[in-house]
Amino acid sequence: MPAPTEPAPPPTISKLSAIEQSKRLAAYTAVDKHILPEHKVIGIGSGSTVPYVVERIVSQGKELNKDRVFIPTGFQSKELIVISNLNLGDVDQFPTIDVTIDGADEVDLELNCIKGGGACHLREKVLAEAAKTFILVADYRKNVDYLGTNFTPGVPIEVVPFAYAKVLQNLHHVLGSPNATLRMAKMKAGPVVSDNGNFIIDAPFSTDIMKDPYTIMARIKMLTGVVEVGLFCHMAQAAYFGNQDGSVTVKTMDGEKVIEERVAAA
Ligand SMILES: O=C(CO)[C@H](O)[C@H](O)COP(=O)(O)O
Structure with missing residues (x-):
């Protein structure tokens, strides 16, 4: 891992775009409700909402954080933990995690979600499964009734490189995803390579198939x-979505409620 650089100072609330403000609101609210003084092993997910999670945890103070260990889901969260001077651990040392907070690409009515837009979903699922409590944070665009509504690239699938062409054929001809493609890198010739050295396939499915995400998840697996x-099915206890009006929608298995938050900046 390269030497970590100094963290940029967090922008003030007023300088953030509406989307960034809603991400921050979701992250701060989730940390305030779920990262409690008794929690000592904490999983830190990936994506653009997670820096706000870490920012809020840091604001809980050195005294609380000195006895905690933080487990990353990939390169990005590892760097975040290190530059924030939090204690870094790994899931092989701490296979039971008190709380994991992570981002999501989309979350449905039953708290199933699509993850892997950042190609981190293998480690993310391990940390979600290891956690006693798994919490999602996102902006309002990710709050949908059915997966695949706004997030259209498809279900991210991590595959071992030598099997990618065979898996693509299976998806095209057997599992009903004729447009599944290998994810290509943007600033490098060739495919995206995950933190685990694997390739990523993005497989879009019809709404009918996505209404039962568990079945298609099991068939792909x-x-x-x-x-x-x-596809993370029946794993999250709650999802927090920051809204444009400064409120937060909290989705649980009991349904959805909107809370007025307007949390103070860290
Ligand atoms: O699953 C993920 C990475 O694999 C991310 O959590 C997900 O893509 C959400 O990211 P963002 O908050 O940047 O939209």
């Missing part, structure tokens, strides 16, 4: 060569 599927 059975394909030899698939390492992990970016």
Whole structure:
């Protein structure tokens, strides 16, 4: 890992765009409700909402954080933990995590979600499964009734490189995703390579199929060569969505409620 750089000072609330403000609101609210003094092992997810999670945890103070250990889901969260001077650990040392907070690409009515837009979903699922409490944070655009509504690239699937063409064929001809593609890198020739050295396939499915995410997740996972599927079914206890009006929608298995938050900046 390269030497961590100094963290940029957090922008003030007023300088943030509406989307950034809603991410920050979701992250701050989730930390305030779920990262309690008794929690000592904390999973830190990936994505653009997670820096606000870490910012809020840091604001809880050195005294609380000195006895805690933070487990990252990938390169990004590892750097965040290190530059924030929090204690870094790994899931092989701490296979039971008190709380994991992570971002999501989309969350449905039953708290199933798509993850893996950042290609981190293998480690993310391990940390979600290891956690006693798994919490999602996102902006209002990710709050949907059915997966695949706004997030259209498809279900991220991590595959071992030598099996990618075979898995693509299975998806095209057997599982009903004719437009599944290998994810290509933006600033490098060739495919995206995950933190685990694998390739990522994005597989869009019809709304009918996505209404039962568990079934398609299990069918994809059975394909030899698939390492992990970016569908997290029945794993999260709650999802926090920051809204444009400064309120926060909290989704749980009991339904959805809107709370007025307008949290103070860290
Ligand atoms: O699953 C993820 C990475 O694999 C991210 O949590 C997800 O893509 C959300 O990211 P962002 O908050 O940047 O939209």
